[in-house]
Amino acid sequence: MHGFANPARFLRIARWLMPLCMGTGLVVALLALGWGLFVAPAERLQGETVRIVYLHVPAAWLGMAGWMGIAGASFTEIVWRHPLAGIAAKACAVPGAVFTGVCLLTGSLWGRPAWGTWWVWDGRLTSMLVLLFLYFGWMALSQASEASDGGQSAGRVGAPAIFGLVGAVNVPIIHYSVIWWNSQHQPPSITMGKSAMSGDFLMPLLAAMLGFTLIFAGVVLARMRAILAGQQAEARLRRKARAEVEAF
Protein backbone atom coordinates (compact mmCIF):
# COMPACT_ATOMS: atom_id res chain seq x y z
CA MET A 1 0.00 0.00 0.00
CA HIS A 2 2.89 2.34 0.77
CA GLY A 3 3.90 2.02 -2.88
CA PHE A 4 0.90 4.22 -3.71
CA ALA A 5 1.99 6.84 -1.16
CA ASN A 6 4.06 8.44 -3.89
CA PRO A 7 1.83 11.08 -5.59
CA ALA A 8 3.72 10.72 -8.91
CA ARG A 9 3.03 6.98 -8.98
CA PHE A 10 -0.60 7.56 -7.98
CA LEU A 11 -1.02 10.07 -10.82
CA ARG A 12 0.49 7.62 -13.33
CA ILE A 13 -2.13 5.01 -12.33
CA ALA A 14 -5.05 7.45 -11.94
CA ARG A 15 -4.47 8.89 -15.43
CA TRP A 16 -5.72 5.67 -17.12
CA LEU A 17 -7.80 4.20 -14.28
CA MET A 18 -10.09 7.23 -13.81
CA PRO A 19 -11.51 7.38 -17.38
CA LEU A 20 -11.74 3.57 -17.45
CA CYS A 21 -13.80 3.46 -14.23
CA MET A 22 -15.97 6.41 -15.21
CA GLY A 23 -16.64 5.29 -18.80
CA THR A 24 -17.33 1.64 -17.90
CA GLY A 25 -19.41 2.70 -14.91
CA LEU A 26 -21.61 5.05 -16.95
CA VAL A 27 -22.23 2.39 -19.62
CA VAL A 28 -22.95 -0.40 -17.10
CA ALA A 29 -25.17 1.83 -14.91
CA LEU A 30 -27.22 3.12 -17.85
CA LEU A 31 -27.67 -0.41 -19.25
CA ALA A 32 -28.67 -1.71 -15.79
CA LEU A 33 -31.17 1.13 -15.31
CA GLY A 34 -32.62 0.47 -18.77
CA TRP A 35 -32.88 -3.22 -17.85
CA GLY A 36 -34.62 -2.37 -14.60
CA LEU A 37 -36.95 0.16 -16.21
CA PHE A 38 -37.96 -1.64 -19.43
CA VAL A 39 -37.11 -5.37 -19.13
CA ALA A 40 -37.43 -6.41 -15.46
CA PRO A 41 -40.99 -7.35 -14.41
CA ALA A 42 -43.21 -5.39 -12.02
CA GLU A 43 -43.45 -6.84 -8.50
CA ARG A 44 -46.58 -8.68 -7.34
CA LEU A 45 -47.36 -6.40 -4.37
CA GLN A 46 -45.52 -3.15 -5.12
CA GLY A 47 -46.21 -3.07 -8.85
CA GLU A 48 -44.15 -0.67 -10.98
CA THR A 49 -42.73 1.29 -8.02
CA VAL A 50 -40.28 -1.57 -7.36
CA ARG A 51 -38.21 -0.16 -10.25
CA ILE A 52 -36.99 2.56 -7.85
CA VAL A 53 -34.89 -0.17 -6.17
CA TYR A 54 -32.34 -0.05 -9.04
CA LEU A 55 -31.39 3.49 -8.00
CA HIS A 56 -32.23 3.48 -4.30
CA VAL A 57 -30.13 0.47 -3.23
CA PRO A 58 -26.91 1.42 -5.13
CA ALA A 59 -27.25 4.98 -3.72
CA ALA A 60 -27.67 3.63 -0.17
CA TRP A 61 -24.69 1.29 -0.57
CA LEU A 62 -22.47 4.09 -1.91
CA GLY A 63 -23.62 6.56 0.75
CA MET A 64 -22.35 4.12 3.40
CA ALA A 65 -19.30 3.05 1.35
CA GLY A 66 -18.31 6.72 1.00
CA TRP A 67 -18.16 7.13 4.76
CA MET A 68 -16.24 3.86 5.13
CA GLY A 69 -13.82 5.31 2.56
CA ILE A 70 -13.42 8.44 4.73
CA ALA A 71 -12.95 6.28 7.85
CA GLY A 72 -10.40 3.99 6.13
CA ALA A 73 -8.45 6.96 4.77
CA SER A 74 -8.58 8.66 8.21
CA PHE A 75 -7.23 5.52 9.87
CA THR A 76 -4.43 5.32 7.27
CA GLU A 77 -3.65 9.00 7.83
CA ILE A 78 -3.50 8.61 11.60
CA VAL A 79 -1.50 5.37 11.69
CA TRP A 80 0.83 5.61 8.67
CA ARG A 81 0.76 9.34 7.82
CA HIS A 82 0.11 8.31 4.23
CA PRO A 83 0.40 11.57 2.19
CA LEU A 84 -2.55 10.67 -0.05
CA ALA A 85 -4.88 9.51 2.74
CA GLY A 86 -6.22 12.98 3.62
CA ILE A 87 -6.73 13.71 -0.08
CA ALA A 88 -8.61 10.40 -0.54
CA ALA A 89 -10.88 11.20 2.44
CA LYS A 90 -11.64 14.64 1.00
CA ALA A 91 -12.37 13.11 -2.41
CA CYS A 92 -14.86 10.60 -0.94
CA ALA A 93 -16.97 13.24 0.85
CA VAL A 94 -18.87 14.84 -2.05
CA PRO A 95 -19.83 11.63 -3.93
CA GLY A 96 -20.76 10.02 -0.61
CA ALA A 97 -23.02 12.96 0.30
CA VAL A 98 -24.57 13.04 -3.20
CA PHE A 99 -25.45 9.33 -3.09
CA THR A 100 -26.81 9.65 0.46
CA GLY A 101 -29.03 12.49 -0.74
CA VAL A 102 -30.17 10.44 -3.76
CA CYS A 103 -30.95 7.51 -1.43
CA LEU A 104 -33.07 9.71 0.86
CA LEU A 105 -34.95 11.37 -2.02
CA THR A 106 -35.64 8.14 -3.95
CA GLY A 107 -36.61 6.45 -0.68
CA SER A 108 -39.09 9.23 0.01
CA LEU A 109 -40.50 8.91 -3.53
CA TRP A 110 -40.83 5.15 -2.99
CA GLY A 111 -42.36 5.56 0.48
CA ARG A 112 -45.27 7.69 -0.71
CA PRO A 113 -46.93 5.00 -2.93
CA ALA A 114 -45.67 2.02 -0.86
CA TRP A 115 -46.31 3.23 2.72
CA GLY A 116 -48.66 6.15 2.07
CA THR A 117 -46.17 8.68 3.51
CA TRP A 118 -43.10 10.58 2.32
CA TRP A 119 -41.22 10.17 5.58
CA VAL A 120 -41.30 8.31 8.91
CA TRP A 121 -38.91 8.85 11.81
CA ASP A 122 -37.85 5.22 12.06
CA GLY A 123 -34.35 3.85 12.68
CA ARG A 124 -33.27 3.30 9.06
CA LEU A 125 -34.46 6.62 7.64
CA THR A 126 -33.28 8.67 10.61
CA SER A 127 -29.80 7.08 10.70
CA MET A 128 -29.45 7.69 6.94
CA LEU A 129 -30.40 11.35 7.47
CA VAL A 130 -27.80 11.53 10.26
CA LEU A 131 -25.24 10.20 7.74
CA LEU A 132 -26.05 13.10 5.38
CA PHE A 133 -25.55 15.60 8.23
CA LEU A 134 -22.27 13.85 9.14
CA TYR A 135 -21.07 14.40 5.56
CA PHE A 136 -22.01 18.11 5.74
CA GLY A 137 -20.26 18.43 9.11
CA TRP A 138 -17.14 16.63 7.84
CA MET A 139 -16.91 18.87 4.76
CA ALA A 140 -17.34 22.04 6.86
CA LEU A 141 -14.72 20.86 9.37
CA SER A 142 -12.30 19.91 6.61
CA GLN A 143 -12.63 23.33 4.95
CA ALA A 144 -12.36 25.15 8.27
CA SER A 145 -9.21 23.30 9.33
CA GLU A 146 -7.65 23.94 5.91
CA ALA A 147 -8.50 27.64 6.07
CA SER A 148 -7.18 28.02 9.63
CA ASP A 149 -3.72 26.60 8.88
CA GLY A 150 -3.37 27.89 5.31
CA GLY A 151 -2.48 24.43 3.98
CA GLN A 152 0.50 24.12 6.34
CA SER A 153 -0.77 20.96 8.06
CA ALA A 154 1.00 18.40 5.82
CA GLY A 155 2.02 15.44 7.98
CA ARG A 156 -0.15 16.53 10.93
CA VAL A 157 -3.34 14.65 11.75
CA GLY A 158 -6.29 17.01 11.94
CA ALA A 159 -9.76 17.01 13.42
CA PRO A 160 -11.40 15.73 10.18
CA ALA A 161 -9.49 12.42 10.49
CA ILE A 162 -10.78 11.92 14.07
CA PHE A 163 -14.30 12.92 13.00
CA GLY A 164 -14.11 10.48 10.06
CA LEU A 165 -13.26 7.60 12.40
CA VAL A 166 -15.84 8.47 15.07
CA GLY A 167 -18.60 9.00 12.47
CA ALA A 168 -18.09 5.44 11.19
CA VAL A 169 -20.09 4.28 14.23
CA ASN A 170 -23.21 5.33 12.32
CA VAL A 171 -22.64 2.86 9.44
CA PRO A 172 -23.39 -0.37 11.40
CA ILE A 173 -26.31 1.48 13.05
CA ILE A 174 -27.77 2.12 9.57
CA HIS A 175 -27.22 -1.49 8.56
CA TYR A 176 -28.68 -3.12 11.68
CA SER A 177 -31.41 -0.52 12.34
CA VAL A 178 -34.02 -2.66 10.57
CA ILE A 179 -33.07 -5.67 12.72
CA TRP A 180 -32.68 -3.90 16.09
CA TRP A 181 -35.83 -1.76 15.94
CA ASN A 182 -39.38 -2.14 14.61
CA SER A 183 -39.15 -0.40 11.30
CA GLN A 184 -41.41 0.61 8.47
CA HIS A 185 -38.45 -0.20 6.24
CA GLN A 186 -38.09 -3.81 5.11
CA PRO A 187 -35.24 -5.98 6.49
CA PRO A 188 -32.18 -6.53 4.23
CA SER A 189 -33.02 -8.53 1.07
CA ILE A 190 -29.40 -9.24 0.17
CA THR A 191 -26.99 -10.56 2.78
CA MET A 192 -23.61 -12.31 2.47
CA GLY A 193 -24.12 -15.17 -0.02
CA LYS A 194 -27.93 -15.08 0.33
CA SER A 195 -30.71 -13.21 -1.39
CA ALA A 196 -34.44 -13.11 -0.77
CA MET A 197 -34.95 -11.56 -4.22
CA SER A 198 -35.82 -13.39 -7.39
CA GLY A 199 -33.16 -13.39 -10.13
CA ASP A 200 -35.40 -11.20 -12.32
CA PHE A 201 -34.88 -8.33 -9.85
CA LEU A 202 -31.48 -9.31 -8.47
CA MET A 203 -29.51 -9.34 -11.74
CA PRO A 204 -30.29 -5.76 -12.86
CA LEU A 205 -29.83 -4.62 -9.25
CA LEU A 206 -26.33 -6.15 -9.04
CA ALA A 207 -25.47 -4.65 -12.44
CA ALA A 208 -26.63 -1.21 -11.26
CA MET A 209 -24.59 -1.56 -8.06
CA LEU A 210 -21.49 -2.44 -10.10
CA GLY A 211 -22.04 0.45 -12.53
CA PHE A 212 -22.59 3.07 -9.82
CA THR A 213 -19.64 1.74 -7.80
CA LEU A 214 -17.37 2.21 -10.83
CA ILE A 215 -18.73 5.76 -11.32
CA PHE A 216 -18.06 6.45 -7.62
CA ALA A 217 -14.46 5.18 -7.99
CA GLY A 218 -13.96 7.33 -11.11
CA VAL A 219 -15.30 10.44 -9.37
CA VAL A 220 -13.08 9.83 -6.32
CA LEU A 221 -10.00 9.47 -8.57
CA ALA A 222 -10.92 12.64 -10.52
CA ARG A 223 -11.39 14.60 -7.29
CA MET A 224 -8.08 13.26 -5.89
CA ARG A 225 -6.32 14.43 -9.07
CA ALA A 226 -7.97 17.86 -8.73
CA ILE A 227 -6.97 18.25 -5.05
CA LEU A 228 -3.43 17.06 -5.73
CA ALA A 229 -3.03 19.42 -8.71
CA GLY A 230 -4.37 22.30 -6.59
CA GLN A 231 -1.84 21.55 -3.83
CA GLN A 232 1.02 21.30 -6.34
CA ALA A 233 0.09 24.62 -7.96
CA GLU A 234 -0.18 26.24 -4.52
CA ALA A 235 3.23 24.90 -3.45
CA ARG A 236 4.85 26.06 -6.69
CA LEU A 237 3.39 29.58 -6.39
CA ARG A 238 4.48 29.76 -2.74
CA ARG A 239 8.03 28.70 -3.68
CA LYS A 240 8.12 31.27 -6.48
CA ALA A 241 6.92 34.04 -4.16
CA ARG A 242 9.53 33.07 -1.53
CA ALA A 243 12.29 33.07 -4.17
CA GLU A 244 11.21 36.52 -5.36
CA VAL A 245 11.21 37.89 -1.80
CA GLU A 246 14.69 36.44 -1.15
CA ALA A 247 16.01 37.85 -4.45
CA PHE A 248 14.59 41.27 -3.55
Add this chain to the structure above:
Amino acid sequence: MREAMDPWIFVIASYVIGIGATLAMVAWSLLAMRRAEKRRDSARSAGRGAGANS
Protein backbone atom coordinates in the same frame (compact mmCIF):
# COMPACT_ATOMS: atom_id res chain seq x y z
CA MET B 1 -59.91 4.71 1.36
CA ARG B 2 -56.55 4.94 -0.45
CA GLU B 3 -56.20 7.45 -3.22
CA ALA B 4 -55.22 6.05 -6.62
CA MET B 5 -51.70 7.07 -7.56
CA ASP B 6 -49.86 6.67 -10.83
CA PRO B 7 -46.70 4.75 -9.87
CA TRP B 8 -44.83 5.91 -12.97
CA ILE B 9 -44.72 9.50 -11.67
CA PHE B 10 -42.69 8.31 -8.66
CA VAL B 11 -40.51 6.00 -10.75
CA ILE B 12 -39.69 8.70 -13.34
CA ALA B 13 -39.05 11.33 -10.65
CA SER B 14 -36.60 8.93 -8.94
CA TYR B 15 -34.75 8.23 -12.18
CA VAL B 16 -34.54 11.94 -13.05
CA ILE B 17 -33.11 12.75 -9.60
CA GLY B 18 -30.71 9.78 -9.54
CA ILE B 19 -29.38 10.10 -13.10
CA GLY B 20 -29.34 13.91 -13.00
CA ALA B 21 -27.40 14.05 -9.72
CA THR B 22 -24.90 11.42 -10.91
CA LEU B 23 -24.23 13.12 -14.26
CA ALA B 24 -23.93 16.56 -12.61
CA MET B 25 -21.43 15.15 -10.09
CA VAL B 26 -19.38 13.46 -12.85
CA ALA B 27 -19.31 16.66 -14.96
CA TRP B 28 -18.41 18.84 -11.95
CA SER B 29 -15.58 16.50 -10.89
CA LEU B 30 -14.11 16.34 -14.41
CA LEU B 31 -14.30 20.13 -14.85
CA ALA B 32 -12.71 20.73 -11.43
CA MET B 33 -9.92 18.27 -12.31
CA ARG B 34 -9.25 19.88 -15.72
CA ARG B 35 -9.23 23.37 -14.18
CA ALA B 36 -6.87 22.38 -11.33
CA GLU B 37 -4.46 20.57 -13.66
CA LYS B 38 -4.41 23.53 -16.05
CA ARG B 39 -3.64 25.84 -13.12
CA ARG B 40 -0.81 23.55 -11.97
CA ASP B 41 0.65 23.39 -15.48
CA SER B 42 0.57 27.16 -15.89
CA ALA B 43 2.20 27.61 -12.46
CA ARG B 44 4.85 25.10 -13.51
CA SER B 45 5.57 26.87 -16.81
CA ALA B 46 5.60 30.27 -15.06
CA GLY B 47 8.15 28.87 -12.60
CA ARG B 48 10.30 27.59 -15.45
CA GLY B 49 10.07 30.96 -17.20
CA ALA B 50 11.12 32.77 -14.02
CA GLY B 51 14.02 30.32 -13.61
CA ALA B 52 15.18 30.97 -17.18
CA ASN B 53 15.02 34.76 -16.66
CA SER B 54 17.06 34.78 -13.47
